[in-house]
Structures are given as C-alpha cells and as structure tokens.
Amino acid sequence: MFNFFNAKKSAGASGAPRSKELRRYIEDALERKVAIGHFNISNVEGFWAVVNAAEVVSKEAGRDIPVIIGVSEGERDFIGVTQTRALVDSYRAQTGRPVFLNADHTYSFDRVKEVVDAGYDSFIYDGTEQSFDDNVAATRKCVAYGRSKNPDILIEAEIGFIGKSSKVLDGIPEGVKISEEFLTKPEEAKRFADATGVDMLAPAVGNIHGMLKGGKDPALNIKRIKEISDEVKLPLVLHGGSGNSAEDFTAAIDAGVAIVHVNTELRVAFRDALKAAVAAHPDEVAPYKLMKPTVVAMQQVVEGKLRTFNRV
Numbered sequence: 001m002f003n004f005f006n007a008k009k010s011a012g013a014s015g016a017p018r019s020k021e022l023r024r025y026i027e028d029a030l031e032r033k034v035a036i037g038h039f040n041i042s043n044v045e046g047f048w049a050v051v052n053a054a055e056v057v058s059k060e061a062g063r064d065i066p067v068i069i070g071v072s073e074g075e076r077d078f079i080g081v082t083q084t085r086a087l088v089d090s091y092r093a094q095t096g097r098p099v100f101l102n103a104d105h106t107y108s109f110d111r112v113k114e115v116v117d118a119g120y121d122s123f124i125y126d127g128t129e130q131s132f133d134d135n136v137a138a139t140r141k142c143v144a145y146g147r148s149k150n151p152d153i154l155i156e157a158e159i160g161f162i163g164k165s166s167k168v169l170d171g172i173p174e175g176v177k178i179s180e181e182f183l184t185k186p187e188e189a190k191r192f193a194d195a196t197g198v199d200m201l202a203p204a205v206g207n208i209h210g211m212l213k214g215g216k217d218p219a220l221n222i223k224r225i226k227e228i229s230d231e232v233k234l235p236l237v238l239h240g241g242s243g244n245s246a247e248d249f250t251a252a253i254d255a256g257v258a259i260v261h262v263n264t265e266l267r268v269a270f271r272d273a274l275k276a277a278v279a280a281h282p283d284e285v286a287p288y289k290l291m292k293p294t295v296v297a298m299q300q301v302v303e304g305k306l307r308t309f310n311r312v
C-alpha cells in the first residue's frame with residue numbers, strides 16, 4: 001500500500017535515529033488508524049503543556065502516545081532554533097518518551113538549511129504561494145539538501161493554499177477557497193509528490209489555518225482526502241486542526257490523515273489563562289506563578305486533541 005517506508009530502505013544507516021523512529025510511529029499510526037498530534041509552541045510553557053499531556057494520555061491508553069512539537073519560523077526564532085532542539089533532546093534523554101521536533105511552515109531554502117543543520121527530525125517546505133513548477137523546483141532543492149545531511153529526515157510539502165496565520169479569524173482567510181473546485185486535486189498531488197520526492201503531503205481539503213470566531217470551522221471534505229490518499233499513497237497531514245469537530249478528525253484519519261496540526265486553540269488558551277491570572281493576582285510579579293495557569297490551560301487542550309486523534 002504505502003510506498004513511504006520501502007522507498008527509504010536503501011537510504012543508508014547514517015540518518016538520525018529520531019527521524020527513523022518518527023517514521024515508525026507514522027507507519028504505526030496508519031496501521032492503527034490514529035493520527036499523531038502536532039502542536040505548535042512559542043515558549044517553554046507550551047513545551048510542558050504538550051509533553052505533560054502526552055504523558056497523561058499515554059497512561060490512559062496504556063501505550064506510548066507520540067507527539068510532535070512544531071515550531072514555525074517565528075516561533076523557533078523566539079525560543080531559539082538550536083535551543084528548541086536542545087529542549088526536546090534533554091526531555092527525551094531524561095524520559096525516553098517519543099517526542100519529536102518539526103520545523104513547521106518554512107518558506108525559504110536558507111531556513112530549511114538552518115533546521116536541517118540543527119538536526120530537526122522533519123521539516124515542511126511551504127511553497128504554496130509560488131506557481132506549481134516553481135514550487136516543485138524549490139521543494140526539490142530542499143529535499144536534496146535534507147537527504148544529503150540526514151537520509152531519514154521527514155519532508156512534508158503543501159499543495160493548495162489554506163491561509164497562513166494561526167489566529168482567531170472573522171472569516172475565511174483571503175485567497176482560501178473551500179469550494180470543491182479549489183481543493184487539492186488528486187492527480188495534481190500525485191504529480192507534485194512524484195516530482196519532488198517528499199514523504200508527506202498537506203493538502204487543501206476544506207481546512208483553514210486559524211479558527212473562525214464564535215463558530216465551527218467549515219467541514220472537511222473527507223471524500224477528497226480519501227481520493228488524494230488513494231492516489232499519492234503517502235501519509236497526509238492535516239493542517240488547521242483548530243476549530244474542527246471530533247467527528248471530522250476521525251473521518252479524516254480513516255481516510256488517510258496520519259498527522260494533525262493544532263496551534264490556534266493553544267494560543268487562545270494561553271492568552272485567556274494569562275489574562276485571567278494577571279487579573280486575579282494584580283500584585284504578582286513572579287513569571288513562573290503567572291504562567292503556571294497557561295501551562296494547565298494549554299495542556300487541557302492538548303489532552304483533548306490527543307484523545308480524539310488516538311481514539312483513547
């Protein structure tokens with residue numbers, strides 16, 4: 001079925017073991033019909049929220065639930081590109097838990113090179129604002145560099161535009177069309193995957209980055225997800241996993257989604273908890289006391305998503 005792992009068997013043994021391990025977890029997710037949660041962080045509070053939640057849900061599930069820490073260009077600049085790697089590594093060394101590190105939406109070759117050199121387990125090159133041919137050429141360059149440094153590094157590309165910001169939105173973001181004719185076409189996805197050699201694809205299937213104010217995000221096009229999965233035979237990644245319903249996620253996972261990204265809901269939980277903490281303790285100046293409730297609030301969101309994605 002999936003040619004994802006077979007293709008990499010000849011890649012040699014020099015790849016970082018973490019990338020190899022992540023490949024095994026993705027394969028396992030496809031077999032179990034579950035998805036790995038990918039959660040963006042901006043600070044160490046976010047980091048603890050994700051790993052604490054994974055520990056809680058792993059206990060409930062009776063198995064290790066893997067998680068991917070995601071950092072966009074802005075997020076990893078704030079924490080530090082190599083410091084984020086060190087944070088994940090130190091946690092792994094101490095606990096042995098399956099926590100992985102992904103460079104989320106990366107818009108240039110130079111920034112791809114930076115995370116490959118820093119030893120990230122995976123990266124996403126996002127060339128969706130370019131023409132199809134330019135996107136293919138730029139993605140190929142990133143794939144070649146990534147594989148030259150780490151043959152097992154997981155590389156994801158996006159096809160179809162779903163918006164850029166992880167914000168609470170007043171409406172569907174400009175440039176994003178969710179009617180059927182504008183969704184990623186299976187044959188186009190296949191052409192792109194074959195031309196670039198990426199490991200995973202993030203299609204536009206009715207998902208949007210960010211989440212809509214006060215309401216539910218538009219429903220995902222499950223039929224299209226299945227068609228793309230059947231055609232490209234690569235694990236699919238669902239971006240914009242804030243604001244969608246549990247039923248939509250489960251159906252999307254059944255149709256071939258192996259990783260789901262969540263960011264905006266965590267940002268909202270952080271902001272609301274921080275506002276409440278400052279309001280409740282106007283004389284408090286210890287950051288670790290003011291920030292503690294933000295960890296708890298984000299952790300609750302992550303736990304809920306992990307239960308849904310992993311059918312716990």
Ligand SMILES: [Zn+2]
Pocket residue numbers: 105209239240261
């Ligand atoms: Zn995304």
